[in-house]
Amino acid sequence: MHVESPSQAVLDELATPVLWLDAAGAIAGANVAATDWLGVGLRRLLGLSAASLERDGALLAAALAQPQDGPTRLRRIGLAFPSSERLQFADLWLVPRADGGHWLEAHPVDEFPGDDPALSLPSAMNASLRGLAHELRNPLAGIKGAAQLLARRGDEEARELTGLIEAEVERLAALVDRLLAPTPPRAFEPLNIHAVLERVLRLAEADAGWAVRLQRDYDPSLPELTGDADRLTQAVWNLVRNAIEAGAGSVQLRTRIEHGARIGDDLLPRALRLDIADDGRGVPPELAERVFLPLVSGRAEGSGLGLALAQQVAREHRGSLVYRSRPGHTVFTLLLPLPAAHAEEARDD
Known part of the structure; x- marks a missing residue:
């Protein structure tokens, strides 16, 4: 089934937001209702990839x-222009076009119907998630209890490792809770990016041992960010773990200030x-071309979710994630x- 193209004038008369995409999934046009709705x-x-409009997820x-x-x-897909705070929710219809592209029709909906956000999930999926949460919470509680017992018996290094186990168990438990009761993202807080990276490197040391050389190249002058430390930890750990699973002998984490950085259509001072x-x-x-899509993996045993999630976290923080790669040298x-406040300081420099 393919739908032919009405004229721009006809589409502009519609109150329903409509975008049309080329065969590569890039936006080739939109009616007035769509541009007004997206702001x-x-x-x-x-020319923007339509997939980049989806804020949380990659459906x-x-x-x-x-x-x-x-x-x-x-x-119930959340859409926003990549550099915009204006998040809109809609039921989307994706319809093939005769030229190989697609129509994308958006029917706006409230973010959460009714009083209970969990009701936005189909009942069968909601029941499945509750069962999954129950099954996950029991072993997580057991792991945390065992770690606490080991911490009492071990030396300082053992207590540090068991503390790491407890922290990761709590992070996994929070992810389970987020699945059960989807809520708007929590407010960002000031954080030190190097504290996030040190936590990731500790996880990498515990996972890979001496098999991988982990290197730090930090800029100590970096100011604090505002963000979600747990989500950033998850994103960076996915990237480091991918490198380890790709046979890396060394992994380097390098931080710098980028002047005149371009993120989407925005040019930032720093x-x-x-x-x-x-x-x-x-x-x-x-x-x-597909590495950030969900369920795309270069390994038979890979889930194909790590990079998609890392890109999602970057978007949540109004950032970007790109890469360059050749055998023996890959950089994300x-x-x-x-x-x-720091951007203002940069204009004064």
Whole structure:
């Protein structure tokens, strides 16, 4: 089933937001209702990957990557221009076009229907998640209890390791709770990016031991960021773990201040630049264009979720995640905007 193209004038008469995408999933046009709803001009939308509009998740990217014979419905998707705070929720209809592209029709909905956010999940999935949470919470509680017992019997190094276990158990428990009761992201707080990186490196040491050389190249002058330390830990750990699983003999974490950083369409005076470099096998060429899509992995045993989640965390922090790769040298670069106060300082320098 393919839908032919009405005229721009006809589309502009519609009250429903409609975008049309080319065969690569890039936005080739939009009606007035769509630009008003997203709060951004048509010029800034043109050429942008439609998948980059999805703020939390990658359901749209996954749908675009699959061949379609007819309309596909995506329920309750959060959309926003990459550099915008204006998050909108809609049920999306993705309809194939005769030229190989797609129509993307948005039917706006409230963020959470009714009084209970959990009711936004289909009842069957909600029940499944509750059962999964029950099954996960029991072993997590057991692991935490065992770690506490070991901490009482061990030396200082053992207590440090068991403390790491307890912290990771609590982080996993929080992820389970987030699955059960989806809520808006918690307020960002000031954080030291190097404290996040040290936590990741401790996890890497526990996971890989002496098999991988872990290197630090930190800029001590970096100011504090505002963000979610747990989410950033999760994103960076996914990147480091991918490097280890790609056969890296060394992994380097490097922080710097990037002047004149471009994130999306925004040019920022200063941003934090974090490079995760490794000497592993690199990203397979056949995955180069799809590496951030969910369920795409270069390993048979891989879940294909680590990079998609890392990119999602970057977007949550109004940042970007890109990479360059060849066998023996891969670098993933995370750019994060600095708070406004530091941006003002940069203009005064």
